[in-house]
Amino acid sequence: MDESRPTPATPPAVLADHAERMEKLLDRLLSPQTLCDEIARPERLRAAMAHGLLGGGKRLRPFLVEQSAALFHANTDAVLRVGAALECVHCYSLIHDDLPAMDDDDLRRGRPTVHRAFDEATAILAGDALLTLAFDIVSSDETDLPPTRKLALVAGLSRAAGIGGMVGGQMRDLEAEKTDRPLAIRDIEMLQSMKTGALLRYACEAGAIAAGASGDERARLRRFGEIVGLSFQLADDLLDLTSDTATTGKATGKDAAANKATLPSLHGIDWTTARLRDLVVEATDLLDPFGSKADILVQTARYIAFRDR
Amino acid sequence: MDESRPTPATPPAVLADHAERMEKLLDRLLSPQTLCDEIARPERLRAAMAHGLLGGGKRLRPFLVEQSAALFHANTDAVLRVGAALECVHCYSLIHDDLPAMDDDDLRRGRPTVHRAFDEATAILAGDALLTLAFDIVSSDETDLPPTRKLALVAGLSRAAGIGGMVGGQMRDLEAEKTDRPLAIRDIEMLQSMKTGALLRYACEAGAIAAGASGDERARLRRFGEIVGLSFQLADDLLDLTSDTATTGKATGKDAAANKATLPSLHGIDWTTARLRDLVVEATDLLDPFGSKADILVQTARYIAFRDR
Incomplete structure (x- = not known):
């Protein structure tokens, strides 16, 4: 194996299966019958929500919720619903x-x-x-979890999505685009840990919360999610720097064209590859106590770091 | 007393006092120290939130939460925080x-x-x-209520604010403005019960939930809130039709200018006045079991129906 360029990693086989189940649940949550009273429902708004929520995506965040909960043998409809709520938040942020x-x-x-x-x-x-709707789904009677867990999930979701998390990160991104001088490395790291990191970190923690894991286990999953977030963004920026459009299926070189500093563009490809390796090692070590139960999560962390698109 | 034109009603004396306490709480909730970690916080976003949330308004929704909770002798910081969350939702909707x-x-x-x-x-x-932030406030540890009540408050808030409530009502309003033919009376009623009604209805129900009231009492407060919502909108539309700008302090005749059908413009002034009287009677009867404890809420209902601005 070439030390400097790792073999592209493949996604866990169960990722596609999960995405299919998630799509069905999201479709049901937005179905005219489920969503709200027929007399009240503005159909055009429902259709726009469906357009933004359905039909695509790897559904990575709900997958992380499910796999994190599975470490504690919690693999229920309720866990899937928590993932669906998180996907609603992710998709709302894309729409805006x-x-x-x-x-x-x-x-x-x-x-x-x-x-x-x-x-x-x-x-x-x-x-x-x-x-x-995300908060409706988590707090709903149909999400069959103890009240204290649902409440912890609501609190965590609102923190992850709010000014100290995703929305704050988006604001920082907008401000960065307006300034002439490139961001300092620590500012880039902070921006990314908020804009994309907060929801990925929360996804893993949410699985632990839904499963009733201990505070220590919850913190471990939270750190795992943080590493996933860091890898996700590094890999994304690296692909933008090194790949061609034919491989990734999307426009590349966008960051350079937009004069947008990223960690790979500042530190170089070798540093980035080494950093991704380190992150995957840390992620693997973190889940060591869970033994083979964590195999899928470890594979997911590898995949996120070393994917080729 | 002139039977067809009731004397303008005055607001309860405690409304202004409540607004002052609410302003202080909202200011504290958005203070740099409270809101989120200093390193993470994008100050411009915090300032924009403060601009939209602070400095004005009667704070009617949180006042209704507080007074509804007071029927059950629950008058705590937690109840004030629930009101603050509702005000965050109200103000976000105004900003958008x-x-x-x-x-x-x-x-x-x-x-x-x-x-x-x-x-x-x-x-x-x-x-x-x-x-x-609204969901953060309700679910926070600082909101000192039993978990099941907080969860019921989250569920109720998400329903009131969502597609079957406030956001759905706003969508209907946008659609109504785009069509040439005026809305039917039942469509106007539905639109208003969603756009402005849902949060007012929920405000009163939320007070009962926060206080741990019974299901029956909760339903009674919910209906009271519904009446408040109906009166609020009728009075607003009536003022638009009959007052001059000097009295209301805002532009009047806007609905007619916009060719916007309202219940007062369709049914006439006498019908509207009679309807408002009926609503106040129903509101008063609903709260009869609470005796003099309900005096302030009854006065609030009268004020909302017969205010002159």
């Missing part, structure tokens, strides 16, 4: 990020973004409604 | 409603709207962050 006032994107996963398929006002409200 | 893609308003309470004082992207994120 794509808006003309933000990134002004026309396409997402090869389809028109919500404000292009519908209109701007509808996209804003669809995002708002998905964020709100 | 004011956006160029929606109502495109430059002024709110005599000050520039958030997207005018900051920019559009910041306003979108400030709204998102306030909505998220």
